[in-house]
Amino acid sequence: MNTKAQQILMKYPGAGRDKLIPILQEVQELDGYISRESVALIGRHLGVPASKIYGVATFYNQFRFKPKGKYHIMVCRGTACHVKGSADILERIERVLQIKAGDTSRDGLFSIEVVACIGACGLAPVICVNGEYHGKLTGEAAEKIVKSYQQREATHGN
């Protein structure tokens, strides 16, 4: 069974539905995503149906339902980045990886997450791959960065 989620739930004895979001956040923190198993466990613990938990979780951008990829790309969609063309960058990355924001590629290598503001507006538009920041991007430059990671995997990966 999903022991990590169980451990988190142990901290919330007798909790009701008002604790749903904090629990989801903790589970995601620990597991990196919200799995079906953990939703089933949380649902049983709080007495909330799975569809309702999914409804709440999909309302917010912060929750993901697949494990993060080996390379986790955060695309900033904050105001400054938006003005500087982050919509184009996101679309470009989605097209190259053939996945949508919130999703993980089938090979498990890449995942995309949209964040509201990464806190580096001076570098707008910004993306962050596994903690490494890339600023003042264009769509083309973003594509190059993603492809360089793909390249790295193709040569060094197994």
Added chain:
Amino acid sequence: MEQMIANGNTIPFEKGETVLTALKRAGIRVPTLCHIECLPPVGACRICVVEDTATGQLIPSCSFPAAPGMSVATHSVKALKARKTIVELLLANHPDDCLYCDRNLNCDLQKLAEELGVRQRRISGERIAQFVDSSSPAIMRDPEKCILCGKCVRTCEEIQGVSALDFSGRGSKSRISTAFDQSLNLSTCVSCGQCVMACPTGALTERSSLREVINALQDPKKTVVIQHAPAISVSLAEEFGLPAGSDIMGIMTAALKKIGFKAVFDTSFSADLTIMEEATELVERVTKKGVLPMITSCSPAWIKFAETFYPAVLPHLSTCKSPQQMLGAVIRHYWAAAQGLDKKAVYSVSAMPCTAKKFEAEREEMVVKGAPDIDAVLTTRELAKLLRMYSVDLSRLEPVACDLPFGERSSAGKLFGASGGVMEAAIRTAHYLITGRELENLVVAAVRNAEGLREVTLTLDGLTLNAAVVSSLGSARPVLDEVAAGKSRYHFIEIMSCPGGCINGGGQPRGLDKEQVKKRLAALYAIDAAATLRVSHKNPAIKELYETFLGKPGGHKSHELLHTTYQPRTELL
């Protein structure tokens, strides 16, 4: 009673009532879309807006409390314009395929658009292409036709306690989905079809079996037979514009014969058979200290509900198949041979007030000796479509009786169509089985007109039986929690998935009109009151079936053909 003003006239209301309730009582109709009468208002769609004449503001009548001295105009220019705009906005991303839609000519949204005079597409919204979910054996879901009114969500959660569906996403990406956007067959959906009854558009429909049935009717190698459920004869008429509660049993049978069914059987017959098996099982469990309480197993959505949410209570379920499956089994394994037919040459159709019956018919447990008990299930709505397709004019038909040997029924079997009916029929027969005497007053009033939970205590020659009748799965939950905790004081519980029982089943004529359901119920009780054969164990056709084929209730052959097993299911895997 306090008073308010509507369209210049004084109308009464009771404290705490909404404007809509007051208007309705006064006979003023205001259209609604997201409103469900028996549930608290949500005011999501705003179709019911009326103008407050004092302020000129539009208020949603479904959720706005009536107040003394308040004055509203229900059909002011402002209110009408607002309603029309709302419909236009709902239609902005609606697929314009009414001609090809299951709901054509019978659609709440279409009707509103017509009533409010929407004659052109003034507002065009972005349409998101989505897949039709046809994974469930019972229910089809077309998200493109969904207007996000949330009625299905509320029915599923607040009436049925299932919560297979909910809103997910946000803003323009809001949608109705199951947990993790799984297809319905993998979700916790129990196929009860109450969402289909609630849906104002063609977004939720039954998965139709009409084509298979029509093909079978044309196939010279097949002998096509049909059985119809107790609740059908009192509701089918509504699909043809006749008043609710009209019993068209004989005419329906004539119509089915006319379009080519070789034999038309009455599922009420096998309801009698179910009673023989189930009452025997109950007496056995009570006298031999078996697992109690015993819970009825006629309602397939309830079965899936138990398997999914209460696997611990599965040993409490009667092992009896539902009347549909029982009749299917005896048609296939007894009648076919008696007619000199190969059992696989018989194509067995059932007409049911239910969508879950489609799921039940496809269960792997319902295949005996390599052949399914039932080949195709039609809902009441599909049956009406079939009759229309064959241009049957009901007014020109003379009533005929159902075919023997499965056409003779007791009115106890007929009562299966109503919540409390199985209990009443079972009490009549259990009384006889235990005491050897017939019940003096056959009407068990305590379980009649039941909604939610009803209880009855019987004393049979010193043996006390506590029984309960529950309809709607939401109402069943507290009862089941007790059973699961081993704290139930009942011996026998009847559970029907749909509120009010099969007369309000998910396959019945659309809508959530309670008055309609009451009339169907009254029709069933009238049939019982007028009947001479009112107890299952006296049905001569049942006796004959046991003598010539089955042996005795609960015997070896019964167990092979008429009883079944259940499987625990897990949520979300």
